[in-house]
Amino acid sequence: MQQPSSEPVRVDKWLWAARLVKTRQLGAEAVKGGRVHINGRGVKPSKDVGPGDRLELSSGPVKVTVVVKATAERRGPAALAQLLYDETAESKAGREAYAEQRRLEAQAMAQAPSYYDRGGRPTKRDRRRFETERDKRRDRKG
Template structure:
């Protein structure tokens, strides 16, 4: 059994806390300079422990958390939620970004990002074939 106060690699902790989908993504984030622990940019092998402040830059949003516990393995989302407390400023910034993005998407005309469905239906394919065959038929010239 893992001691919740024992130090854990930052890439492993990001994965266990469900801030990244895979440990490799956590490692890449740390290598890319998008992870700070106590104000210092860290490598993936840096150990984190309860009480540390971690900043994870996920795109334009920075997630700031205070580490409450560590975990070696990835558990359920309920367990992951007990590993950290997100700061109120970070929550507000994420929500503001989400709302801004939602407004931007609403202002874009639907036809610009709607692909009209994935694949043509069987009916669509038959119409295309009819049009194509009609275009290929020789015309009677007088």
């Protein structure tokens, strides 16, 4: 990776070089799909980004907001990619809150009883019990 510079770079290239997306094509698709905004405006993949720009990237339910510190045309080590931007405090808090929520949901699902508690596939006996219970519920509704 070349050293970070202050020259403007295409936003899709910068997203890839900053390691915010895995491939340049995914960066271009994110921009075309309206999931990337620079300084509050939707942009095209060819839009140049430079130091001082505020970039918002929506990735699923998580919204990452960064302030561009430097630019790079080529992708390099993660340590150098982190020097290209500063993530805002609100963005970090939102990302961490979402990670905590997912962790708690996974923990709750792990504690929920299931036919699979013994591990592996349900047995024929388990399947018959399940079907019997399902049929009882259908009869009550119908």
